[in-house]
Amino acid sequence: MILKALLVGVVIYIVYIMFFKQKSVKNRQRNEKKQEQSSAPTNEMVECAHCSVYVEISEAILSNGKYYCSNECIVEAKK
Numbered sequence: 001m002i003l004k005a006l007l008v009g010v011v012i013y014i015v016y017i018m019f020f021k022q023k024s025v026k027n028r029q030r031n032e033k034k035q036e037q038s039s040a041p042t043n044e045m046v047e048c049a050h051c052s053v054y055v056e057i058s059e060a061i062l063s064n065g066k067y068y069c070s071n072e073c074i075v076e077a078k079k
Contacts, residue, residue, distance in 0.1 A: 050077040 045054045049066035050073035060067040061074065068074045 048073055050074075 044057045046057050046060050046067040047054055048060070048069040050068060053069045055067075055069045057067070060069065061071065062068075063074050066077075068077065
């Protein structure tokens with residue numbers, strides 16, 4: 001009788017591991033992928049309004065609603 005109860009308990013534990021633990025592992029992996037994607041830096045490129053050179057938006061200078069690649073281009077554009 002005890003052996004049957006122990007066997008049923010082991011079977012229930014194995015079923016629990018197979019179905020519920022794998023779902024939590026998959027959810028954890030999805031969350032890690034989402035965090036990696038959201039924390040990845042964007043390399044969006046913008047065109048300089050004066051010389052038409054493309055620069056990363058993080059390195060571009062925004063002046064009067066336009067992106068410039070350097071301070072020299074801003075000065076030249078104002079002339």
